[in-house]
Amino acid sequence: xxxxxxxxxxxxxxxxxxxxxxxxxxxxxxxxxxxxxxxxxxxxxxxxxxxxxxxxxxxxxxxxxxxxxxxxxxxxxxxxxxxxxxxxxxxxxxxxxxxxxxxxxxxxxxxxxxxxxxxxxxxxxxxxxxxxxxxxxxxxxxxxxxxxxxxxxxxxxxxxxxxxxxxxxxxxxxxxxxxxxxxxxxxxxxxxxxxxxxxxxxxxxxxxxxxxxxxxxxxxxxxxxxxxxxxxxxxxxxxxxxxxxxxxxxxxxxxxxxxxxxxxxxxxxxxxxxxxxxxxxxxxxxxxxxxxxxxxxxxxxxxxxxxxxxxxxxxx
Amino acid sequence: xxxxxxxxxxxxxxxxxxxxxxxxxxxxxxxxxxxxxxxxxxxxxxxxxxxxxxxxxxxxxxxxxxxxxxxxxxxxxxxxxxxxxxxxxxxxxxxxxxxxxxxxxxxxxxxxxxxxxxxxxxxxxxxxxxxxxxxxxxxxxxxxxxxxxxxxxxxxxxxxxxxxxxxxxxxxxxxxxxxxxxxxxxxxxxxxxxxxxxxxxxxxxxxxxxxxxxxxxxxxxxxxxxxxxxxxxxxxxxxxxxxxxxxxxxxxxxxxxxxxxxxxxxxxxxxxxxxxxxxxxxxxxxxxxxxxxxxxxxxxxxxx
Amino acid sequence: xxxxxxxxxxxxxxxxxxxxxxxxxxxxxxxxxxxxxxxxxxxxxxxxxxxxxxxxxxxxxxxxxxxxxxxxxxxxxxxxxxxxxxxxxxxxxxxxxxxxxxxxxxxxxxxxxxxxxxxxxxxxxxxxxxxxxxxxxxxxxxxxxxxxxxxxxxxxxxxxxxxxxxxxxxxxxxxxxxxxxxxxxxxxxxxxxxxxxxxxxxxxxxxxxxxxxxxxxxxxxxxxxxxxxxxxxxxxxxxxxxxxxxxxxxxxx
Numbered sequence: 001x002x003x004x005x006x007x008x009x010x011x012x013x014x015x016x017x018x019x020x021x022x023x024x025x026x027x028x029x030x031x032x033x034x035x036x037x038x039x040x041x042x043x044x045x046x047x048x049x050x051x052x053x054x055x056x057x058x059x060x061x062x063x064x065x066x067x068x069x070x071x072x073x074x075x076x077x078x079x080x081x082x083x084x085x086x087x088x089x090x091x092x093x094x095x096x097x098x099x100x101x102x103x104x105x106x107x108x109x110x111x112x113x114x115x116x117x118x119x120x121x122x123x124x125x126x127x128x129x130x131x132x133x134x135x136x137x138x139x140x141x142x143x144x145x146x147x148x149x150x151x152x153x154x155x156x157x158x159x160x161x162x163x164x165x166x167x168x169x170x171x172x173x174x175x176x177x178x179x180x181x182x183x184x185x186x187x188x189x190x191x192x193x194x195x196x197x198x199x200x201x202x203x204x205x206x207x208x209x210x211x212x213x214x215x216x217x218x219x220x221x222x223x224x225x226x227x228x229x230x231x232x233x234x235x236x237x238x239x240x241x242x243x244x245x246x247x248x249x250x251x252x253x254x255x256x257x258x259x260x261x262x263x264x265x266x267x268x269x270x271x272x273x274x275x276x277x278x279x280x281x282x283x284x285x286x287x288x289x290x291x292x293x294x295x296x297x298x299x300x301x302x303x304x305x306x307x308x309x310x311x312x313x314x315x316x
Numbered sequence: 317x318x319x320x321x322x323x324x325x326x327x328x329x330x331x332x333x334x335x336x337x338x339x340x341x342x343x344x345x346x347x348x349x350x351x352x353x354x355x356x357x358x359x360x361x362x363x364x365x366x367x368x369x370x371x372x373x374x375x376x377x378x379x380x381x382x383x384x385x386x387x388x389x390x391x392x393x394x395x396x397x398x399x400x401x402x403x404x405x406x407x408x409x410x411x412x413x414x415x416x417x418x419x420x421x422x423x424x425x426x427x428x429x430x431x432x433x434x435x436x437x438x439x440x441x442x443x444x445x446x447x448x449x450x451x452x453x454x455x456x457x458x459x460x461x462x463x464x465x466x467x468x469x470x471x472x473x474x475x476x477x478x479x480x481x482x483x484x485x486x487x488x489x490x491x492x493x494x495x496x497x498x499x500x501x502x503x504x505x506x507x508x509x510x511x512x513x514x515x516x517x518x519x520x521x522x523x524x525x526x527x528x529x530x531x532x533x534x535x536x537x538x539x540x541x542x543x544x545x546x547x548x549x550x551x552x553x554x555x556x557x558x559x560x561x562x563x564x565x566x567x568x569x570x571x572x573x574x575x576x577x578x579x580x581x582x583x584x585x586x587x588x589x590x591x592x593x594x595x596x597x598x599x600x601x602x603x604x605x606x607x608x609x610x611x612x613x614x615x616x617x618x619x620x
Numbered sequence: 621x622x623x624x625x626x627x628x629x630x631x632x633x634x635x636x637x638x639x640x641x642x643x644x645x646x647x648x649x650x651x652x653x654x655x656x657x658x659x660x661x662x663x664x665x666x667x668x669x670x671x672x673x674x675x676x677x678x679x680x681x682x683x684x685x686x687x688x689x690x691x692x693x694x695x696x697x698x699x700x701x702x703x704x705x706x707x708x709x710x711x712x713x714x715x716x717x718x719x720x721x722x723x724x725x726x727x728x729x730x731x732x733x734x735x736x737x738x739x740x741x742x743x744x745x746x747x748x749x750x751x752x753x754x755x756x757x758x759x760x761x762x763x764x765x766x767x768x769x770x771x772x773x774x775x776x777x778x779x780x781x782x783x784x785x786x787x788x789x790x791x792x793x794x795x796x797x798x799x800x801x802x803x804x805x806x807x808x809x810x811x812x813x814x815x816x817x818x819x820x821x822x823x824x825x826x827x828x829x830x831x832x833x834x835x836x837x838x839x840x841x842x843x844x845x846x847x848x849x850x851x852x853x854x855x856x857x858x859x860x861x862x863x864x865x866x867x868x869x870x871x872x873x
Contacts, residue, residue: 036404041411042352049535096607098549098717102407103351103542107603110355110539114596117442117536121590138441139422213535217415224412228402262437265422272416279401287401347718400645488737495728499714505681505707506732506784553764555719 005253013147014256020150021267022249024202024209025218027157029244030164031202032219033226033237034195037175042102045216046090046109047083048203052116052212054082055137056123063128070133072149076204079137083200086112113212140211140264149208156205160198161241171195172233209248214264218244221271228275228282247271321453324578326472327445327531331595332570333475334528337482338537339544339566341520343559346545348497352410353392354541357518358525358534359414360391362421362440365526365534369435370428377474381526388522389515391417418534443533443592445574448472471530478527482520486559489513494555532592543569543599550606565602573598632695634659634788634819635680640689642672642679649675651843653689659787660817662810663836664824664850668863671841673823674710677790681707693788703732706786708777710793716766722776723761726752729783751783752776756805771802778806789813791822795829807833827867830854 008015035044058078062069086108093104120134135141145153164171173181174191182188199219206215222243226236251267280287345354364387368380391413399409425437438444448469450458458464486493493513496503500510521541528537548561573595581588633656642650650672657663665673678684680691682698693701706729727740727748734744752758755775765773774794781789794806810820810833824830830837830850837853839845839862846858859867 036408039405039407041408042355045355045411093546093603093607096550096610098610099346099546099607100349100351102349103346103546103549106351106355106538106542107546107600110536110542111596111600111603114536114539114593114600117590117593118597119593121588121593122586125586125588139437214415214419216411217419220408220411221415224398224402224404224408227404260426262422262426265419268415268419269423272412272419275412275416279398285401285403290401347715349715491731491734491740492736494720494724495731498718498720498725499709499728501678501683501709501713502707502728502780504683505702505705506728507702508731508736549719553719553766554721555724558719 002254002257005256006250010253010256013145014253016147016150017145017256018249018252020145020153021209021252021263022245023154023157024205025222025244025246025248025267026241027160027164027244028202028206028215028218028248029222029226030161030237030241031195031198032223032244033233033240034164034171034175035199035219036223036227037233038192038195040196040199041216041220042105043087043090044199044203044219046105046112047086047200048206048212048215049109050086050089050112050116051079051083051203051207052113052137053119054078054080054085055134055207056116056119057082059123059134060119063126069128072146072152072208075137076152076208079207080200080204082112083203087196087200116212136211137207138211139213139262140209140267141262145208153205153208156201160201160205163194164198164237167191167194168234168237176233210264210267211262214268217264217268218248218271221268221275222247225271225275225278228278228285243271243274247274317456318454321455321458322450324574325453326448326450326469327591328571328574330448330469330472330475330531331445331574331591332567333472333479334524334531334537335540335544335566335570335595336563337475337479337524338528338540339562339569340482340486340559341517341524342541342543342545343548343562344493344497344517345521345541346549347558351542351545352407353518354521354525355538356391356395356410356414357388357521358537358541359418361385361387361522361525361529362418362534363387363424364390364421365529366421366424366428366435370424375435375470375530377470377527380529381474381523384526384529385519385522387417388518388525392518439530439533441533441535442590443529443531443536445531445591448530475527475531478523482524485516485520489516493517532595536592536596539596539599540566540569543596543603547602547606550603550610565599565606569595569599569602631659633657633692634661634694635821636690636692636695637680638690640676640679640691641687642675642684643687644675644684648687649842650679650840653840653844655838655844655847657819657821657836659694659819660814661819661836662814662834663819663821663838664830664834665821665838665840666824666827666830666862667840667845671862673840674792676840677707677792677821677823681705681790704787706781706784706789708781708789708791708794711770711774711777711796713792716768716773718765720765721762722752722757722765722768722772722779723748725765725776726761726779726783729780732784748779748783751779754782755779755809769799769802771798774798775802775805778809782809786818788819788821791820793823793825795822795824795826827859 004010005014008018035041055075055078058075059069062074089108090104093099094101123134170186170191178188203215210218223240225243226240229239230236247270248267251270252263255261255263255266283289345351361384364383365380368383372379394413395409398412399406448471450468452464452467492508495508496510496513503510525537528540532540544562544565547565548558551561552558574591576598577589577591577594635657637653637655640650640653665676667673679686691698693705727745730744730748734740749761752761755778757775795803813820831854835850837850838847839858841862845862846853
């Protein structure tokens, strides 16, 4: 059963789901590398949690307007609006001067999620009872994914990855050395906005694939794994994308084979397992390698450690 | 009155106590810019909670509390390890660790079969305030009747004990915690162990988080940890007033939020609102109001 | 605990460091630093950014682990001499938006005398007020620290260190970013401390004011470049070696 799902032989729909989430994993891993290096991991998480009221709001709006409340494009559009509002809310709170951005992010995350839960309970009480569909947006419910949804997710993910490839060099410089990027005349603010949009875009796509709570895991964990394995940014981005895709592929296949498992959590757990392996066994930064290096080195070691100077290089 | 005591009294008290216990500890997180540690801990305690639940096979508080506290300490160690080994900034390391542990917890709920009993994912996401009922209550006398009190849900007693512990530690270590929050290096040089006190704050956070679990779940507890302190911070620059105001905000958010979930739906023809959600939304409203009412920072600077 | 020696003869150095090395995450920041400071001295630690000056103070205080080397304060290990040492951290190392008043910060210097768990008694509060008065901030005792100027904040830190009533004070850039009034006030306190036979070791940035302020100097850049009396040690050659470039002695850094 698991093997069937892994090799896309568990039926057409299951194969589509696996491919769709894998495409998302690819985009999340690639964008995640930049998100990680630019220190935006937690704002991505806050925005992802705060997307839920957008989904419920879009559902209610579509219902009121007589449309199909469960149409994925409309729900994702609602999520995108909510995510953008969440980022603005974090900025507004931090602008008070008394709350630091960490508190602002935690507030937006929890209040946005709370509003989502309230609106979900409103939806649940409605006669249409489309609630079962909405709940998948919290933790991912790949089993319920339609072919059209999977294609939409895959299409958006590939578009995000392509945009990233196109802007690789300026974005790399932005993460590597923002002041240098500004000095050579790159539009740093615009690039940051592009990165933010890509991040929110991937979060919105991920909403349909792995659920709001797991989006940030699939952005950050493959990127952190890649960071353990390489010091070169280009390699890191490619590796992170591949790790993201592989985690999503394996995770969604496992959850398809065992229906009770929440898809998003299973995918993130696969990504975490790969991360733990890298943490232990990465060739230079891994714990095992570091311990081995430390043993022969006498306490009076002269000069810098082997790890020194291996900071990230932007050469692409 | 009987209906209120049976159905609404315990959820109201539980919501208020959960917000109070979390909100008071939240002051120390907010003032040391560690609000996101509260975020991380609240996610990371889940596997510990689930394992504690699985081992004891019940909602008995001690195993779950122990599991959650162990998970919190492991998470904080793991964040440090990941930060150093992968050379990530703290936020990114937190994202890695708490996502992984939260995912582990969710999968464990499924694998241990906890979901078939009464620890399910809905509870993780939004608590189970409505299950905290007190059928033995008859009238106000029940509040003083030992037999009726004995049948109060144990979750309420857990919250009461944890709230008392939080209050006691804050009172006993008032100046020590304030010193370490402000200047840990100086504290270390005069022998007031900042690491030990930091660990104590971490433990209290985990304790408050797990006690509040049945009331608001693991995600909305973040609102309980951060919002009361944020409201107070927007309104005052006095350390003592900060704690007093945060307690007031916690009561307003817990009682007001639960009240809204009960009282609003009939007025708007709604079928019922998720109580943990309305608590978080109430918290959001309080923060927004405080941000608008707050004395202007720049004005305070100029007058100085 | 052993009883203290009746009459210490001859006087032990206030600070004696031998072969101190410190590493941060695999990078050696300080190598083989040895230095002695006699009691009653005003001593400066001088060097370029990243030379390990703050690291030196923190290693002496046990705030960061030592790779090797020995530190003695008044002839004793740190654990036995803690009460005789005061630390004045860099101003930028704390969050000045923290909701505290000037007096509440100064009072932290009395905490070792109060001990754990007890609130601050009134007479200890008065001693903290006296320390604030000594740095000229008695009027601002109830002002929140975020509303103070940089120089006033620095003086609050100095008051807190004074309130400890220590014999050796380790200060990390006490003059950084202060206005003229605060500089004069801090300088007066340092001179008074030296007159009272107490020892001050300060990380210092301003090369122009160093010779007039301090009598001893440690020139540091990852290792000891030179150490000794200001008059004979603070030379153009030694400074050039410390900073890796010729430094005109007349110029402020």
